[in-house]
Amino acid sequence: MTRTTLALAAALGSAFLLIAALVFQYGFGMAPCALCIWQRWPHLAAVVLGGLALAAPALPVLLAGAAAAATSGGIGVYHTGVERGWFDGPSACSGGGGVTGQSIDDLLNFEQSFQVVRCDEVPWEMLGLSMASWNAAASFALAGVWLIAAARR
Secondary structure (H helix, E strand, O other): OOHHHHHHHHHHHHHHHHHHHHHHHHHOOOOOOHHHHHHHHHHHHHHHHHHHHHHOOOHHHHHHHHHHHHHHHHHHHHHHHHHOOOOOOOOOOOOOOOOOOOOHHHHHOHHHOOOOOOOOOOOOEEOOEEHHHHHHHHHHHHHHHHHHHHHOO
């Protein structure tokens, strides 16, 4: 396989993961938490880099694609650790969120209340792994495909 073909495969893998996340969100009503959203941005970057690689599969583009996929994988590992209680998660979605910066009126305005999707709860799992865990595994595999593309001449 050529550099371009491998880069395209890796970018399509990231696109697939993004589409799957959106299907879970909009098709099955599983609202994402903050860490879920954070995992999506590097995949979007990888898709864009895949487009750039079609035009010019230069080494910096391929390494940036690997870094983007690995970044999503790293966030997925962190998210898995938050879900399993290994790490403290962001206070905004893992409990412990304070009320600093909010006025009394804001705190008493029940009409604007909303439900925070917790980062430390697992809404779905398969074979004992959460969505964050699956994303981490897939993201690191895609980073490997990017690196294989970078190693090709």
